[in-house]
Amino acid sequence: MKYWNKRLQKMTEYIPGEQPDNLNEFIKLNTNENPFPPSPAVLDALQKACNGDLRRYPNPNAQMVRELFAKKNSIAADNVFVANGSDEIFTLLFRGFIEPDGIAAFPYPSYALYYTMAEANGIAYDKITLDDNFDIPFDEFLKKKYNLVIIANPNNPTGKGVPIDQIKKFCSKFIGLLVVDEAYVDFYNETALPLIKEFDNIVITRSFSKSYSLAGLRVGLAIAQKDIIHGFIKLKDSYNVDRIAQAGAYAALLDDKGFKYSISMVRNNKEYLEESLEELGFQNVPSKANFVFTKHPNIDSKTIYEKLKENKILVRYFAGPIQSEYIRITVGTMMEIKKLIKVLSEIIPD
Amino acid sequence: MKYWNKRLQKMTEYIPGEQPDNLNEFIKLNTNENPFPPSPAVLDALQKACNGDLRRYPNPNAQMVRELFAKKNSIAADNVFVANGSDEIFTLLFRGFIEPDGIAAFPYPSYALYYTMAEANGIAYDKITLDDNFDIPFDEFLKKKYNLVIIANPNNPTGKGVPIDQIKKFCSKFIGLLVVDEAYVDFYNETALPLIKEFDNIVITRSFSKSYSLAGLRVGLAIAQKDIIHGFIKLKDSYNVDRIAQAGAYAALLDDKGFKYSISMVRNNKEYLEESLEELGFQNVPSKANFVFTKHPNIDSKTIYEKLKENKILVRYFAGPIQSEYIRITVGTMMEIKKLIKVLSEIIPD
The missing domain is CATH 3.90.1150.10 (Aspartate Aminotransferase, domain 1)
Structure with missing residues (x-):
């Protein structure tokens, strides 16, 4: 070492x-x-993307995916960031959206990657234990001045979901940045996404790994107000999502x-x-x-x-x-x- | 902001x-x-990888690519790290292989991404101007105690190459980590890769974007002693290279x-x-x-x-x-x- x-x-x-x-x-x-x-439509689009154009760099911001997701969700493309899996989003959060001496907080038990990635980026954090029903004790997250909170909704590994009005209430009181990891949201059907219009301190993350059957492709999304999305784009690697992954994500969004x-x-x-x-x-x-x-x-x-x-x-x-x-x-x-x-x-x- | x-x-x-x-x-x-x-063989392998297995996560370390590259270069798989483009390697270098108060140095002019990525990770750096023949003034890099030096060989944008014996000589005197970005090495045919057997302070990076016509696929490699490679693997996102990119890189290495x-x-x-x-x-x-x-x-x-x-x-x-x-x-x-x-x-x- x-x-x-x-x-x-x-x-x-x-x-x-x-x-x-x-x-x-x-x-x-x-x-x-x-x-x-x-789906067959997605596999077909992927195969078609395996062509001579691979000699060229991909669109740096996966613009077509941004635009289609935005259109489907009545937001602007500038509200959407496309990542090499949502892992990339979490690491960018720790690198760009919290000062090195800031402090983050995550529920426990939750997705262990949050803890690992905070450590990898030298960010201190608290683990807030879920209550006896495995619900998130939101008040505990207000007891210190946390700069960044990540919750998964539904939570992993418990599978429990948080009603959106609770997230809304928390957002209005919380001074830091709240990230809602919606990797499993399509099985739940309650999303905090509309809250990005109301609050500048919320980031929603999505994944193509679970509901879209594309874990092997590595595509994740972050949705937030434009200023935050601009920060992600500034900080990410120049060409973070490859051509084929962009084509697959686009086709997946089309194939309702x-x-x-x-x-x-x-x-x-x-x-x-x-x-x-x-x-x-x-x-x-x-x-x-x-x-x-x-x-x-x-x-x-x-x-x-x-x-x-x-x-x-x-x-x-x-x-x-x-x-x-x-x-x-x-x-x-x-x-x-x-x-x-x-x-x-x-x-x-x- | x-x-x-x-x-x-x-x-x-x-x-x-x-x-x-x-x-x-x-x-x-x-x-x-x-x-x-x-090549047709590569496009064919890519298309075949667009199948139902995409529902599954990829191999976290692109093990087959590591092993094939290692075999072709008479090194061990543990000497090879596979990245989502060499961009990922540079960002990991700044995050894990230099203390936050360390200092890096790069030639100027060279690939501007080195400067950007150092900034993105809060790492201070010096730019050392090339001499009048656009050659690297290696002695200038020894005047301060730099912790990390990245040179491109051949250099971009000048296209000039450094003879390997100069790199070897520098490596033996330099106390920090030297990274040789060999994105364009296949057009040059002189590689510093054998130096990894001799020195623990050298990292070679390679890219599939140029010589392999796969800029759209995002695959890069780092080659170094095992301890450094282990650090990259510890720090990277869990699944940094997708299934299709792994299949394409493997096929490209096979198709001499x-x-x-x-x-x-x-x-x-x-x-x-x-x-x-x-x-x-x-x-x-x-x-x-x-x-x-x-x-x-x-x-x-x-x-x-x-x-x-x-x-x-x-x-x-x-x-x-x-x-x-x-x-x-x-x-x-x-x-x-x-x-x-x-x-x-x-x-x-x-």
Whole structure:
């Protein structure tokens, strides 16, 4: 670590969900990917983008994607930033929208990447523990002068959603920048997006990884007032989103029919997963996302995780307080869910 | 700029080369893209990667690309980092490999992105002016205790190359980290890559944008000793290179025949461009890259740039000392070069 600076030496390494080399032998319900492929229209547009124009740099701001998303949401293209996955948005937030001696705050448990990225950028932060119902104790976030708060809505790994009027109320009192990570919003259907017209201190982030089945493509969006979006564009790498990813995101936004079909399939399967888990005695947290956070009274979660893995089924187990009592299971195809439930029924003690 | 931190407010915005909306009406010789499309084998591999697997996250470290590049260069996969364009490598360097109060140094003129990215990350730097032959005055870089030095070899915008023994000599004396940006190295054929076995303070960067005709795909590489590469991987976003880009880079590394063909075509056209410019009285800087830095004794460069633009030909004009005396012309197809030379012959006063 001779040439690493102190910040890099100190930071915790983020470990994404397991991706074993022999992935195809596994049922993979650990990283909240969509179980259904991108729509044929999207795959077709992607293939067409694989042409000689790749010798040229992409549009630096993914202008066509900005414009289409803006049009669909009755906002301006200047309100939209297109990123190389929403990871890029989070890292830019820490680099450009909080002073190096500022302080951030995040709920706990939530998406661990927020904590890692704050560390990677040398930003101090507090973790505010969710209340006993896994709801966000907004008042706690007002007790200090936080400069930046990131919440996920629905939250990950709990799957719980925050009503928009609570976010609105918080925004009007909060002096810092509030980021609402809406990676799972399409499964929820309540969005804070309209609040950007009212407040200059809110940033909404979106992802094509989950509802659009494009985790492999890396496209995320930030939506906010123009001044904030201009800051993202100034700070980002010159050509952050490649030509093919831009074409895929554009096609995905166009294909409403394919999108709605995929969402309704996932919702249907989620209901089935939740009911089947309940029948086995699991205690589910009510989920607004495409995963279920759940525990069983008779067997600890780490054991469930390990036994499932022995049976070639991957779910997510998180170490740490609260989280370690649960496992997080991504909604899969019907066949995957049935296999999971069968194996679980053999694991659960009578 | 209410929520921008001071660093973001202060930084200079990087302006990439012009990309007018009506691009297809222009001959575009301003951003050093390859005039030839990616090889059929690469386009085929890209199209095949546009499949249902896109619903899944990519390999976080682009492991197959690392391994293939390592094998071809007789190094280990642990010596290779795959990035979302080499831009990502530069920003990670400033974030993780120099203390916030450290100081960097870059030649001038060189790739302006180094200066922008240092600013974006709050890193102070010196610009060391090239000597009268546009060679790097290495001794000047030893006069202060610089923590990080980035040189481009061949240099951009001059096109001049540094012999590897000079880099080796510098490396052995320099106490900081030396980064050699080899974006244009395939047109040069002298690489500092073997030096990574000898020195722990050198990082080589490569790009698929130029010689591989994949500017639209965004893939760059860093090659260094394992400890440095581990730092890059720790600091980068979880999934920085998408599935399709990984597939394209892998196919490009496999297709030696297509690669060599493209390089020889570009070299051939460069010779023709250089000779044709000389015949018109231009004074070329001897170029090792796929562009020519040139000026004419009878007409100032800004006028040439503007008149070419009126004729729908884009070349690069840079404001600032030294640079503004020249224009930079990317090597195009034979037809593009012939059109350029015809227009130039009409612009040049007798």
